[in-house]
Amino acid sequence: MxxxxxxxxxxxxxxxxxxxxxxxxxxxxxxxxxxxxxxxNTISNYFSFDARFFKSFFPLLFRPGYLALKFIEGKRLLYLHPAQMYLFIAVVFFFLFSFVQRNQVRSLDEKLSETLNDTSVIDKIIDERVKDSILKISQLQKQAKDSIARAEIRNTLKNNAFITGFTDKEIDSLVAADDFRKNDITSFDFNTNSVDSLLNIGATEAVIYKEMGMNDDAGYLQRRLYAQALKFYKTRKGGSILQAFYDAIPIAMFFLLPIFALILKLFHLRKGRYAHHLVFSFYYFSFLFTVFSIVLGVNFIFDMPDWLDLLVMFSTFIYLVLALKRFYVQGLFKSFLKGAVASFIFLSIVTPITFVLLGAFAFLFY
Known part of the structure; x- marks a missing residue:
């Protein structure tokens, strides 16, 4: 047949x-x-949203360090790959967070617009500028008086040189050593009226930058700063900067997570290769994003009290300690100590530096 x-x-x-x-x-x-x-097929191929996800999700939440330990032991098909789990949960989190950041961006633009359009605020700014002008005028008057005083002292010393025996060079040194010194008035502020006038007549950006105080020999970074400052002055919207900051966070996480794994490696030099610590970090950050996603979801329904938010944040540290204990097979006190120091380094040094860099990036390229 x-x-x-x-x-x-x-x-x-x-x-x-x-x-x-x-x-x-x-x-x-x-x-x-x-x-x-x-x-x-799309979900299965890119996020492995199958039985392995559900087999991995509950151990991720309730058995700290279990998935990382099993993955290192070789059970790599029974549970979801750490990078795939991190990617899937991170996408869910940033999707939920997009609703929050959208409201924050809109709120910032509205508040900034109200502030710039508030006549009382403008009057206060004008009042401050008037006071500043008066202060500068008084400083100029003082400089003029000081110059006159120096000239009179020089003439007096020269007229009595036959008595004192001072030479012209010594007289100049005495006058220069006196307390009459020129006050250096330096300000990074610029005249908004002048800039507005230049914008109204359609002046080139080079002319406006010079009016704002940029030097002719300014480098790329300084020119970029002035360009972004002028852009902000024209639009009067800070939401774009905040949006650029938020957009850069997912990219920054791909650098923060390996750094966290490196910190763990430094505290556990004899506990396997760097890849082992990276597996632990992938699962731990997946847990963090899961908790943050749940918190965001709950806050969409009702506003959680502050004490509950703090309790949730503290629970993530307890989870870390228990995960370290199981994964690295060490005592509870040692896990607590290493977890506390690693968290302190990551949160007080690495994260602030990253946020500063993200802020600078957001301002330069928004």
Whole structure:
């Protein structure tokens, strides 16, 4: 009896029609493309949203360090890959966080607009500028009086040189050593009226930058700062800067997570390769993003009290200590000490430096 053969649409090899999958490439024999199949394949391929996810999700939440330990031991198909789990949960978190950041960006623009359009605030600024002008005028008057006084002292010393025996050079040194010194008036502020006038007549940016105080020999970074400052002055919106800051956070996490793994490596030099600590960090950050996602979801329904937010944050540290204890097979006190120091280094040094860099990046490229 002749066998019925099918031709694989993927590799174009023939196989028995009774097979459900191609024995050459593994593609499903009768793969009818429907909306369900399309989205299932997409989620399954990129996020591995299958049984492994559910087998991994609950141990991730309630068994600290368990998944990382099992992955290191070789059980790498039973549970979801650490990088895939991190990617999936991070996408969910930043999706939820996008609603929060959208409100914050809009709120910042509204408050900034109200502040700049508030006549009382403007009057206060004008009043401060008037006071500043008066102060500068008084300083100029003092300088003029000082110059006159220095001239009178010089003339007096010269007229009595036959008595004192001072030479012209000594007289100049005495006058220069006196307390009459020129006050250096330096201000990084610029005249907004002048800048507004230049903008109204359509002046070039180079002319406006010079009016704002930029030097002719300014480098790229300084020119970029003045360009962004002028851009902000024109739009009067800080939401774009905040949005650029938020947009850079997911990228920054790909650097922060390996740094956290490096810190763990420094505290556990004899506990495996760097990749082992990276696996632990992937699962731990997945747990963090899961908790943050739950907190965001709850806050969408009702506003959580501050004490509960603090309790949740503290629970993530307790989770870290227990995870360190299980994964590195060490005592509770040692895990607590290493977890506390590692968290302190990461939160007080690495994270603030990263935020400063992100802030500078956001301002320079928003």
């Amino acid at each position: 002749a066998k019925h053969l099918e031709t694989c649409k993927n590799c174009e090899q023939q196989f028995n029609a009774s097979f459900n999958f191609c024995p050459h490439c593994g593609q499903q024999a009768k793969d009818e493309l429907t909306v369900k199949v399309l989205f299932y």
